[in-house]
Amino acid sequence: MRFARTLHVARKERAEAAAKAVFAFMAAAMIVPLVLIVGYLVYVAWPSLGWEFIVDIPRRGMTDGGIWPAFVGTLYLVGISLLVSAPIGILAAVYLNEYAKDNWFNRMVHLAVINLAGVPSIVHALFGLGAFVYAARLGYSILSASLTLAIMTLPVIIASTREALASVPMAFREACWNVGATRWQTIRAVVLPNSISGILTGVILQVSRAAGETAPVMFTGAVFFKAVERGELFPYGLHEQCMALSMHLYTLATQVPNVKESLPYATAVVLLGSVLLVNAAAIALRVYIRGRKKW
C-alpha cells in the first residue's frame, strides 16, 4: 500500500502555507516601520548627535546647543516617580496576591487597578494638577510632576507584579505552609526570590512610559526653559520646575521658530536611546535571573 495524497491533504497543505505566509508578512510589516522610524530619526539627527549635544545647554533662544537641562529633568522625574511607585506598587501587589482573600472587596480593588491602568495620561495629568499642584499646595514643581507620574505608573506596576507573583507555583507555597511557615516566611524564602525578575521587568518597563509621557509633566511641573549650568549634575531642587525631554521635544517641534532641523530629531533619538538602553538593561537582567531560575 502506498501513501496516496488525498484531496483533503492537499487542501490542508495549501491552508498551512497560506497561514504561514500571512503571519510572516505581518511580522515583517511590524519590523519595517520600526526600522524606518529609527533610521529616519538617526539620519536627520546625525549632524547634532554626540556627547556634546547631551551635556550642553540650549543656546540662542533654543535654536542651537544641547539638551542637558531636559535630560537631567527627565532623570529627576522618572527617578523620583519610581522611588514612590515601585515600593508602593510591589508591596500592594504582594498583599493583593498573597494575603487578600477572594472576596468582593478585593475583587473591587483588582477591578479598580485594572481600570486605572487603562486611564489616558491626560486624565492623570489633570488629576495631578488638581491634587498635587493645587490641593496639596506643592505648586508647579518636580515633586508634583513626579507624583503624577507615580500615580500613572502605579496601577501597571501592581498589575505586572501580581502577574509575576501568580506565576510562582501554588505547590511551593503549600509546601512551606505544611511545615508551619507563616505567609511572610513563605513570601520571603520562596515567592519573592522566584518572581523578582518578572517584578523588575514590569517596573523597568514603566521607566520608558514615564520618560515618554508629555501631558502629565506639562500640566504639573515641566517648563519650556530653565537656565542651568552646562553638565551640572544636581541643578534642580524638588520644589522647582524643570525641563523634560518629552516636553522639550514638543517645544522644539512646534513652539520655537527657526530651529536647526536636526535638533528635535536628535532630542527624539536621545529619548528613544535612553529608553531602549533601560529596556535592554531590563532584558539583560531578566536573562541573567532566568539563567539561575530554579525550577
Place this chain on the structure above:
Amino acid sequence: MTAFIKEIEVQGLRLAYATKEVLHGITFDVYRNEILAVIGPAQSGKTSMLRCLNRTIDFTASTTVSGTVRVAGEDVRRTKDIFALRRKIGMVAPLPTGLPLSIYDNVAFAPRCSGLSRRADLEPIVERCLRQAALWEEVKDRLSSLGTALSGGQQQRLTIARALSHQPEILCLDEFSIAIDPVTTMRIEDVLKELKREITIVLVTNLTQQARRLSDRTMFLLDGEIVEIDRTEAIFSGSPKSQRTRDYVRGVFG
C-alpha cells in the same frame, strides 16, 4: 500498636467547598505508632480530610468546616499556635515538590522558620532527616545544589525529609508514590516501616496493595463517607463487612 493511645480523634467532620459538601461527617481515630491507610477512589475526600488535620484548609476560600478534630488531645480549631500544630504534622504532597532552594535549605527551611539559625544546630537535623528519608547517601556531596534539580523520586524523598525536619509526631502522606518509580516506592515504604516505631503515620493511597503491605488498619473512604475502618487483614483477606469494600479491594470498581 501496643498501647492504644489516640493520636488523632476526628468526630463528625464535615467539610463543604462553597455549597458542595465533600465530607459528610466522618468519625475515626488514629492510634499512636500505627500506620493507618486511607483508601478510596479519586474525589472521595481523602486529601480534603488531610488538609483539615493541619488546617491548611484555611488557605482555601469559602470552606465550611464543622465537627471536631483533635491532634494529641488538642482541638485544632481552638489551638492558639497554628504553626506549632502544622509542625506537629509532617505533610507529604502527591507530587514531589522540591522547593527552589538548595537541598540543604530545603530541609533546613522548617527549623529556620521556627527560630533555629546556627549551622551547628541545623546540620545534624539536615543529616538526620536526609538519612531517615533514604536520600543522604545520594546527595551528601552536593547539599548546595538545587532541590528542584533532583530526579522525581529523589525530590519525593527530599519532600519526606522536609516533612520530618520539624520533628513531627504524625506523618501524613498523600499518594506519595503516584509520581515515582516502583523501586523508589519500595525504598520509601521501608523507610515508613522504620519511622513507625517513633511516629504515627496516615497513609492516603490509591494503591490498595500498598495499603495492604504497609498498614496496621485501613479506612475505606467513598464519596465523603467512611464505608469501613478495620484491621488491614480484616479488610483485605478476611471478610469486610461491606460489599462495596469487598468490591473495591478486589478491583471490581474504583
